[in-house]
Amino acid sequence: MVVVGAGMVGAACALYAARAGLDVILVDRGPVAGGTTGAGEGNLLVSDKEPGPELHLALLSARLWGELAQELGTAVEYEPKGGLVVASTPDGLTALARLAAGQRAAGVRTVPVDASELRSLEPHLAPGLAGGVLYPQDAQVMPTLAAAHLARASGARLETGRTVTRVLRGADGAVRGVRTDRGDLLAPAVVNAAGTWGGEVAALAGVPLPVLPRRGFVLVTEPLPRRVRHKVYAADYVADVASDSAALQTSPVVEGTAAGPVLIGASRERVGFDRSFSLPVVRALAAGATRLFPFLDDVRVMRTYLGFRPYLPDHLPALGPDPRVPGLFHACGHEGAGIGLATGSGQLIAQALTGGTPELDLTPFRPDRFAEEATA
Amino acid sequence: MSERRPVLAVIGAGPAGLAATLAAAARGVRVTLIDSGTQAGGQFYRQPAPGLGARRPQALHHQWRTWERLRTGLDTRLADGRVTHLTDHHVCWVERDSSVEGEPVRDDPAAPGFTVHALLGPEQRESVAIRAHGVLLATGAYEKVLPFPGWTLPGVVTAGGAQALLKGGLTLPGRTAVVAGTGPLLLPVATGLAAAGARVVALVESAGPRDFVRRSRSLAGAPDKLAEGAGYAARLLRHRVSVKARHTVLEAHGVERLESVTVAALGPDGRPRPGTALRLPCDTLAVGHGLLPHTDLADGLGCRLDGPAVRVDDEQRTDVPGVWAAGESTGVGGAALSLAEGHLAGRSAAARLHGTAPDPARRTRAARTRTRLRAFSEGLAGAFAPPAHWAELVTDETVVCRCEEVTAGAVREAVGSLGAGDLRTVKLLTRAGMGWCQGRMCESGVAGVAGCAATPARRLPARPVPLGMLAAPTDDPPPAR
Numbered sequence: 084m085v086v087v088g089a090g091m092v093g094a095a096c097a098l099y100a101a102r103a104g105l106d107v108i109l110v111d112r113g114p115v116a117g118g119t120t121g122a123g124e125g126n127l128l129v130s131d132k133e134p135g136p137e138l139h140l141a142l143l144s145a146r147l148w149g150e151l152a153q154e155l156g157t158a159v160e161y162e163p164k165g166g167l168v169v170a171s172t173p174d175g176l177t178a179l180a181r182l183a184a185g186q187r188a189a190g191v192r193t194v195p196v197d198a199s200e201l202r203s204l205e206p207h208l209a210p211g212l213a214g215g216v217l218y219p220q221d222a223q224v225m226p227t228l229a230a231a232h233l234a235r236a237s238g239a240r241l242e243t244g245r246t247v248t249r250v251l252r253g254a255d256g257a258v259r260g261v262r263t264d265r266g267d268l269l270a271p272a273v274v275n276a277a278g279t280w281g282g283e284v285a286a287l288a289g290v291p292l293p294v295l296p297r298r299g300f301v302l303v304t305e306p307l308p309r310r311v312r313h314k315v316y317a318a319d320y321v322a323d324v325a326s327d328s329a330a331l332q333t334s335p336v337v338e339g340t341a342a343g344p345v346l347i348g349a350s351r352e353r354v355g356f357d358r359s360f361s362l363p364v365v366r367a368l369a370a371g372a373t374r375l376f377p378f379l380d381d382v383r384v385m386r387t388y389l390g391f392r393p394y395l396p397d398h399l400p401a402l403g404p405d406p407r408v409p410g411l412f413h414a415c416g417h418e419g420a421g422i423g424l425a426t427g428s429g430q431l432i433a434q435a436l437t438g439g440t441p442e443l444d445l446t447p448f449r450p451d452r453f454a455e456e457a458t459a
Numbered sequence: 460m461s462e463r464r465p466v467l468a469v470i471g472a473g474p475a476g477l478a479a480t481l482a483a484a485a486r487g488v489r490v491t492l493i494d495s496g497t498q499a500g501g502q503f504y505r506q507p508a509p510g511l512g513a514r515r516p517q518a519l520h521h522q523w524r525t526w527e528r529l530r531t532g533l534d535t536r537l538a539d540g541r542v543t544h545l546t547d548h549h550v551c552w553v554e555r556d557s558s559v560e561g562e563p564v565r566d567d568p569a570a571p572g573f574t575v576h577a578l579l580g581p582e583q584r585e586s587v588a589i590r591a592h593g594v595l596l597a598t599g600a601y602e603k604v605l606p607f608p609g610w611t612l613p614g615v616v617t618a619g620g621a622q623a624l625l626k627g628g629l630t631l632p633g634r635t636a637v638v639a640g641t642g643p644l645l646l647p648v649a650t651g652l653a654a655a656g657a658r659v660v661a662l663v664e665s666a667g668p669r670d671f672v673r674r675s676r677s678l679a680g681a682p683d684k685l686a687e688g689a690g691y692a693a694r695l696l697r698h699r700v701s702v703k704a705r706h707t708v709l710e711a712h713g714v715e716r717l718e719s720v721t722v723a724a725l726g727p728d729g730r731p732r733p734g735t736a737l738r739l740p741c742d743t744l745a746v747g748h749g750l751l752p753h754t755d756l757a758d759g760l761g762c763r764l765d766g767p768a769v770r771v772d773d774e775q776r777t778d779v780p781g782v783w784a785a786g787e788s789t790g791v792g793g794a795a796l797s798l799a800e801g802h803l804a805g806r807s808a809a810a811r812l813h814g815t816a817p818d819p820a821r822r823t824r825a826a827r828t829r830t831r832l833r834a835f836s837e838g839l840a841g842a843f844a845p846p847a848h849w850a851e852l853v854t855d856e857t858v859v860c861r862c863e864e865v866t867a868g869a870v871r872e873a874v875g876s877l878g879a880g881d882l883r884t885v886k887l888l889t890r891a892g893m894g895w896c897q898g899r900m901c902e903s904g905v906a907g908v909a910g911c912a913a914t915p916a917r918r919l920p921a922r923p924v925p926l927g928m929l930a931a932p933t934d935d936p937p938p939a940r
């Protein structure tokens with residue numbers, strides 16, 4: 084089979100498909116992780132998901148990441164450090180507690196943290212916060228390393244610098260492989276793991292898939308000794324993630340990295356593929372981060388970067404076989420969670436490819452769900 | 460001083476920025492000249508710190524008269540208030556006035572405004588915002604240094620670093636020096652070190668005479684520059700500096716610090732010729748492999764780049780309205796070219812900010828100089844080149860990125876088995892170029908070792924900025940002018 088896109092999701096599809104016994108060719112027009120995977124952060128989160136299909140996928144993925152960490156943990160900088168969500172007001176804390184209760188019912192481990200305990204978990208947090216919730220299952224990887232190491236571990240034939248220009252289909256409409264700028268690659272199954280460009284690849288097979296970009300900026304500080312222990316963010320982040328607004332949203336997400344720098348992200352705006360630098364966005368991120376961690380006031384930002392999250396209108400990825408094109412599978416549109424959700428997505432795709440029953444119900448992720456909506 | 464005069468912010472007070480400032484100020488523009496240095500002059504006319512009481516700084520400079528003319532011109536403009544010179548201002552970014560949604564804030568969309576954000580003083584903990592109608596980027600270039608075994612030893616310095624010490628601090632970096640690499644900068648560095656009392660045992664240049672003969676047409680167009688070169692040759696001879704053309708450094712040796720270097724002749728294939736290795740004892744090795752334009756600020760403004768340099772038209776305008784660029788940020792070509800470009804840019808900015816066009820007839824002389832010098836520097840750039848296969852000489856153990864201590868072996872592994880195909884992925888996989896210097900020091904070296912193109916990375920902010928300053932800007936510009 085052919086996997087189009089050597090980002091985090093494509094690499095995970097390659098790995099699990101190869102382990103299920105399939106012959107895999109992994110194609111990318113650029114290098115490994117040259118798309119959004121190389122332009123984002125590597126949080127593996129269950130904490131930011133509301134109960135529902137995405138949370139189930141996140142829990143499956145978290146388990147699989149934990150298993151992969153046994154063999155690749157150091158190479159991909161896996162850190163099971165846990166997430167700490169904080170609320171600044173009593174009202175915010177009530178809302179957070181309600182969310183946590185729902186998550187707990189879905190199988191998430193949550194630990195309420197009262198105001199007095201916050202600083203024993205995170206000594207440098209700002210004083211005066213109302214409280215928070217600790218999510219021990221939240222973890223972190225370095226996305227580019229993760230994609231590269233999963234791709235290598237898969238043993239797949241890696242074809243970088245090769246652009247897919249068409250999905251080849253036989254007389255019966257079934258997939259026969261892909262055409263690339265450097266010749267055809269024949270296979271009875273093709274996985275669209277083209278991230279933000281997943282809509283374009285779907286179109287190459289003749290089917291619509293409304294994947295759109297959602298821009299995000301990240302700030303990177305100078306390297307520091309570890310002062311932020313968990314992944315720390317404010318409770319309003321959960322609302323931003325699920326938001327339908329096109330306008331800019333920023334809420335502070337602060338985390339230390341194995342390499343030393345603190346990462347501060349991430350803004351969300353729908354501005355198309357606009358790469359221009361935005362000072363207001365960067366200022367808002369800085370303001371949010373310093374509110375949580377006052378010591379950051381004196382810490383310098385070394386660089387900023389931006390990426391484009393692939394999102395679908397209902398904020399769920401397209402995952403599984405496309406009933407419109409036999410042999411075509413989709414694994415794209417993971418928005419701001421494609422690193423975290425990659426392992427589960429890869430596993431489910433491998434199970435679907437080998438004809439087994441996927442361990443999660445794929446119905447909510449059906450790739451043709453938007454076409455139906457349009458005609459309904 | 461009329462309040463209605465347009466304001467031009469000139470960033471960089473080297474030859475290009477000074478020429479632009481004077482040209483614009485002479486044509487009715489108020490200029491805010493901004494530079495991170497404590498004095499005007501840039502890299503070329505770098506001034507000794509006043510406290511050192513240097514008696515004859517001109518001994519370190521040629522073209523002293525040109526400098527004096529610029530300096531006097533600037534003093535006059537400072538006195539009449541047409542120019543404000545902000546020293547010790549480190550520009551971290553330039554912002555076009557626009558809101559988050561991309562709508563212009565100001566009611567007059569035809570006159571886009573800019574805000575230059577700069578950090579103050581050596582501490583860089585405070586910031587100011589400078590408003591202007593137009594921005595002229597004259598930020599110059601920085602040095603390119605390629606790695607080789609031993610290049611991280613104390614005692615190995617960059618050619619420009621040695622130069623800056625000579626010009627700015629007048630201290631001698633060491634006693635026995637070798638100057639090596641490629642490019643015209645090596646000549647003043649070697650003669651400068653020798654004149655300051657160092658024993659310069661060799662100037663090791665990887666280009667050879669034939670590389671110049673092949674480009675003699677474009678080089679002959681600038682006899683003054685050739686004469687300048689001849690002058691250096693005479694001085695090298697006088698100081699008994701042995702010039703080793705078509706040679707390269709193989710390795711720097713030393714335990715605690717530099718003790719010697721091994722150099723070798725280059726064969727016709729660009730590889731070291733077997734049996735020619737020669738060990739030279741020294742305590743200082745000044746290396747340089749040319750210059751690269753500073754483009755961070757331009758990039759942040761959305762200006763189009765041409766390869767490694769800011770792209771400009773024949774008026775030195777970038778493709779972003781209201782933004783000009785001149786000097787080595789638009790391509791490396793030496794101080795005389797920077798002066799010509801700065802002059803043309805200043806004239807264009809003055810005319811355009813007044814809503815007119817620069818007089819084409821009157822800019823012909825500077826434009827001719829520019830054409831001639833650009834051809835010359837292109838010829839030079841083609842002639843001066845590192846050895847074709849320099850990356851082969853970099854052993855796997857050699858650290859190529861000093862900030863993050865990444866070895867050549869790690870870079871090769873990223874390319875070989877992890878599927879990195881471009882510089883960005885190599886960086887992400889190895890952290891090479893992600894440290895304090897943000898790859899300014901190592902980018903060319905890492906790209907060469909990886910065997911991929913040295914695409915310029917976007918580096919914003921241009922200077923590291925404290926988060927608190929970003930979060931609560933003390934520099935918010937006044938709402939209206």
Ligand SMILES: Cc1cc2nc3c(=O)[nH]c(=O)nc-3n(C[C@H](O)[C@H](O)[C@H](O)COP(=O)(O)OP(=O)(O)OC[C@H]3O[C@@H](n4cnc5c(N)ncnc54)[C@H](O)[C@@H]3O)c2cc1C
Pocket residue numbers: 087088089090091092093110111112113114115116117118119120121122123124125126127128245246247248276277278279280284298299300301348349389390391392393414415416417418419420421422423424
């Ligand atoms: C600022 C920011 C922060 C983020 N933080 C997180 C986080 O903390 N945790 C998390 O889980 N997620 C995060 N994300 C989201 C995450 O980065 C993405 O969801 C994820 O990288 C998507 O991976 P992918 O493999 O689907 O897409 P990509 O990595 O974009 O890979 C798609 C690949 O397809 C290739 N391609 C496209 N078209 C073709 C073609 N025609 N032929 C060949 N190849 C093609 C592209 O070159 C690309 O390499 C963040 C994103 C951003 C922007």
Ligand SMILES: Cc1cc2nc3c(=O)[nH]c(=O)nc-3n(C[C@H](O)[C@H](O)[C@H](O)COP(=O)(O)OP(=O)(O)OC[C@H]3O[C@@H](n4cnc5c(N)ncnc54)[C@H](O)[C@@H]3O)c2cc1C
Pocket residue numbers: 470471472473474475476493494495496500501502503504548549550551597598599600601602618619620622623644647648750753785786787788792793794795797921
């Ligand atoms: C290290 C070095 C040494 C050199 N030595 C010689 C020599 O000895 N002889 C010779 O012929 N040529 C030398 N050159 C070449 C020389 O740079 C050019 O010939 C000439 O100085 C270019 O003029 P310019 O105005 O374009 O840039 P520069 O003279 O480089 O001036 C640029 C100015 O912009 C300022 N600047 C840049 N970024 C910012 C920012 N973000 N904020 C505030 N200010 C900023 C810098 O401080 C600098 O003063 C040297 C170059 C370098 C890099």
